[in-house]
Amino acid sequence: MESKLPKPSALKRPTAMKPTLPFERIKPNFGTGLSNKSQMICDSLQSLNGFQPLSKDLTNFQSYDCTSRRARAASPDSLGLGSTASRLKIRRSRSACDIRDMRPIKRTEPTLAPIPAKAARTISNAFASASITNKPPRIGTSATNCTGVGTVKRPFSTNPAKQATGGKSTMPTQKNLVKTNSGSATAATTSTVKPQTKRIPPYDFKARFNDLLEKHKIVKERLEEKSEQLNRLKNLPEQLEDTKSQLKLTTEELQNCQSKIECLSKQTKLQQQKYDSIAEDLSKTTAKFEELRKTYNNIKNEHTQLSSEVLQLRQRTSELTETNVVLLDEINVYKEQLFRSNMERKELHNTVLDLRGNIRVFCRVRPTLECEHDKLLCGWNFIDEATVEISNLEAISKNKPNAHTFTFDQVFHPSSDQESIFEMVSPLIQSALDGYNICIFAYGQTGSGKTYTMDGVASNPGIIPRTVELLFESIKNYRNMGWEYEIKVTFLEIYNEVLYDLLSNEQKDMEIRMVKNSKNDIYVSNITQEIVESAGRLRELMHIAKMNRATAATVGNERSSRSHAVTKIELVGQHKEKQEITIGSINLVDLAGSESPKTSTRMNETKNINRSLSELTNVILALLQKQDHIPYRNSKLTHLLMPSLGGNSKTLMFINVAPLQDCFVESLKSLRFAATVNQCKIAKAKRNRIHNNSLANTSGVGN
Numbered sequence: 001m002e003s004k005l006p007k008p009s010a011l012k013r014p015t016a017m018k019p020t021l022p023f024e025r026i027k028p029n030f031g032t033g034l035s036n037k038s039q040m041i042c043d044s045l046q047s048l049n050g051f052q053p054l055s056k057d058l059t060n061f062q063s064y065d066c067t068s069r070r071a072r073a074a075s076p077d078s079l080g081l082g083s084t085a086s087r088l089k090i091r092r093s094r095s096a097c098d099i100r101d102m103r104p105i106k107r108t109e110p111t112l113a114p115i116p117a118k119a120a121r122t123i124s125n126a127f128a129s130a131s132i133t134n135k136p137p138r139i140g141t142s143a144t145n146c147t148g149v150g151t152v153k154r155p156f157s158t159n160p161a162k163q164a165t166g167g168k169s170t171m172p173t174q175k176n177l178v179k180t181n182s183g184s185a186t187a188a189t190t191s192t193v194k195p196q197t198k199r200i201p202p203y204d205f206k207a208r209f210n211d212l213l214e215k216h217k218i219v220k221e222r223l224e225e226k227s228e229q230l231n232r233l234k235n236l237p238e239q240l241e242d243t244k245s246q247l248k249l250t251t252e253e254l255q256n257c258q259s260k261i262e263c264l265s266k267q268t269k270l271q272q273q274k275y276d277s278i279a280e281d282l283s284k285t286t287a288k289f290e291e292l293r294k295t296y297n298n299i300k301n302e303h304t305q306l307s308s309e310v311l312q313l314r315q316r317t318s319e320l321t322e323t324n325v326v327l328l329d330e331i332n333v334y335k336e337q338l339f340r341s342n343m344e345r346k347e348l349h350n351t352v353l354d355l356r357g358n359i360r361v362f363c364r365v366r367p368t369l370e371c372e373h374d375k376l377l378c379g380w381n382f383i384d385e386a387t388v389e390i391s392n393l394e395a396i397s398k399n400k401p402n403a404h405t406f407t408f409d410q411v412f413h414p415s416s417d418q419e420s421i422f423e424m425v426s427p428l429i430q431s432a433l434d435g436y437n438i439c440i441f442a443y444g445q446t447g448s449g450k451t452y453t454m455d456g457v458a459s460n461p462g463i464i465p466r467t468v469e470l471l472f473e474s475i476k477n478y479r480n481m482g483w484e485y486e487i488k489v490t491f492l493e494i495y496n497e498v499l500y501d502l503l504s505n506e507q508k509d510m511e512i513r514m515v516k517n518s519k520n521d522i523y524v525s526n527i528t529q530e531i532v533e534s535a536g537r538l539r540e541l542m543h544i545a546k547m548n549r550a551t552a553a554t555v556g557n558e559r560s561s562r563s564h565a566v567t568k569i570e571l572v573g574q575h576k577e578k579q580e581i582t583i584g585s586i587n588l589v590d591l592a593g594s595e596s597p598k599t600s601t602r603m604n605e606t607k608n609i610n611r612s613l614s615e616l617t618n619v620i621l622a623l624l625q626k627q628d629h630i631p632y633r634n635s636k637l638t639h640l641l642m643p644s645l646g647g648n649s650k651t652l653m654f655i656n657v658a659p660l661q662d663c664f665v666e667s668l669k670s671l672r673f674a675a676t677v678n679q680c681k682i683a684k685a686k687r688n689r690i691h692n693n694s695l696a697n698t699s700g701v702g703n
């Protein structure tokens with residue numbers, strides 16, 4: 001069988017290529033520490049050179065192995081290892097291994113036949129003996145090579161633990177190898193007791209072959225492990241690219257995150273500022289809220305107090321309401337009583353006036369004017385308030401007593417003022433409001449003071465202005481009793497027996513006409529009648545009428561009224577509750593002054609004036625004598641005064657006289673006329689009263 005095997009000499013060539021066999025044996029003496037260091041150096045180199053393909057790795061592995069063997073085999077003698085024969089044996093024994101190591105590694109499964117168990121044990125023993133004796137084993141160098149192979153394996157990993165983990169399923173790792181060495185050491189320790197000297201003889205090619213097969217198996221496993229690692233490493237660029245792209249994405253995300261963080265930090269700052277301002281506002285609002293709450297509490301307390309007061313007031317109101325109802329009933333009763341008493345008062349008032357006479361005469365002697373101080377006065381003796389005595393100054397000087405005594409309803413001394421005179425007139429004005437017709441006229445010589453008595457002056461108003469004031473004052477009081485009044489006025493002038501409208505400058509035909517179905521009631525056609533609602537408006541109209549009245553200078557008066565002026569005020573009162581209407585009227589007449597024809601310079605005016613006054617005297621005398629025919633129509637004046645003189649009217653005549661001796665004759669005539677009028681008894685005046693829309697008495701209603 002051995003003859004078939006190649007001769008050892010034929011195996012020398014590979015030995016020459018590997019003179020480092022002694023170093024192989026020495027290597028275990030450096031221990032695992034040196035092996036680990038070299039492994040680390042290899043790992044570092046591998047990591048610096050990058051990953052290499054497995055073939056190259058294997059080449060390096062082989063070259064490294066061989067080089068290291070070569071380096072270590074540089075001075076085998078220095079190790080003191082034996083003779084040349086031994087070296088030859090060793091060379092022979094290694095040559096097969098080296099040859100086998102230099103063969104290209106096949107990746108396929110080994111097809112060699114299994115090593116017999118005996119041969120395997122022999123190899124094991126050879127390894128063990130080599131480890132214990134620190135001598136280069138004859139055949140056990142393969143184990144040393146295994147260790148060397150194990151050290152070359154390291155370049156793929158610097159971490160022995162990792163290496164062990166990575167190659168756990170395929171081949172023994174460094175750790176395993178170390179273990180193997182340790183085990184070998186243990187075995188060596190054991191072999192100290194029982195040394196194993198078995199080795200593969202150089203001729204035992206079968207054992208050597210098996211050994212090589214074992215090595216081949218180990219290397220093959222390592223190759224597979226490397227292949228797997230290589231595959232994993234091949235994927236590393238892609239993984240690197242992926243990682244780079246991920247890194248890029250991550251970087252972008254990081255930048256985005258940083259920009260977001262910046263934005264968020266800005267927003268955070270803004271939000272912080274907002275938060276601060278809101279916190280400040282909140283503190284202010286809280287303070288305000290506290291104030292408001294205090295105010296609310298105060299108001300609440302006040303509200304509570306007011307509520308209780310309101311309750312009390314409501315109770316009081318209900319009580320007062322009940323009382324008010326009672327009082328309203330009483331008021332209605334009192335109103336009724338007042339109305340009735342007022343009616344009674346009116347009746348009594350007018351009864352008194354009737355008793356005094358429906359035509360009354362007041363005599364007024366005017367004072368001397370400043371321009372008259374050098375003139376002689378008549379002898380005047382004011383016996384009482386109703387009796388006056390006038391004497392001719394010339395008769396007194398001749399001792400011819402000729403005193404003329406006159407009695408009137410009232411005699412006014414020259415010192416009497418306008419106010420005291422009006423007090424005597426005002427009851428008549430009151431009667432007009434009660435629905436009676438009133439007529440007040442002034443008769444007398446020119447310059448005797450008629451206009452002064454009726455109109456007065458601005459500083460001292462007469463009867464007409466005072467009548468206006470009294471009317472409107474009385475209307476106010478009557479309104480409280482339920483009466484409403486309407487006042488209508490007309491201003492008429494009779495000049496030279498012609499009628500003129502003093503409120504209009506138009507030329508128009510005006511006639512005195514009788515009211516239908518009435519004996520004495522008259523009205524004037526085409527006259528301007530104006531409704532006045534205030535005393536001021538009535539005064540304006542009076543002023544207009546005064547400006548339109550004809551005046552001229554006379555001997556007795558620089559500004560003599562040369563016409564008869566009639567101011568008519570119509571009063572229509574209405575009581576809605578009682579459905580009662582009263583209609584009264586006031587005729588205020590300022591007659592033209594009588595004048596002696598001897599002294600007159602305006603004869604036509606004087607004739608007309610004197611004639612109308614004469615007709616007035618005739619009417620009065622006719623009434624006094626109770627004649628059947630009263631000549632009212634003989635003059636415009638008597639015709640106009642017909643209702644006042646002979647009808648349903650209360651009439652008051654002022655007889656004005658001048659105090660001068662020069663006026664004695666005219667004054668005596670006027671006084672005698674007045675005395676005649678005073679004797680005249682006209683019909684009893686009736687009240688113009690309409691009740692329930694039925695005309696009770698419409699006498700004296702104009703138009």
Ligand SMILES: Nc1ncnc2c1ncn2[C@@H]1O[C@H](COP(=O)(O)OP(=O)(O)OP(=O)(O)O)[C@@H](O)[C@H]1O
Nearest residue numbers: 366367446447448449450451452557560561592593
């Ligand atoms: N009681 C008086 N007190 C003061 N002055 C008076 C009084 N009566 C009249 N007079 C003055 O006498 C003058 C004449 O009076 P008045 O004009 O009123 O007379 P008369 O009768 O109207 O005259 P006629 O008829 O011409 O118009 C006026 O200047 C007037 O101011």
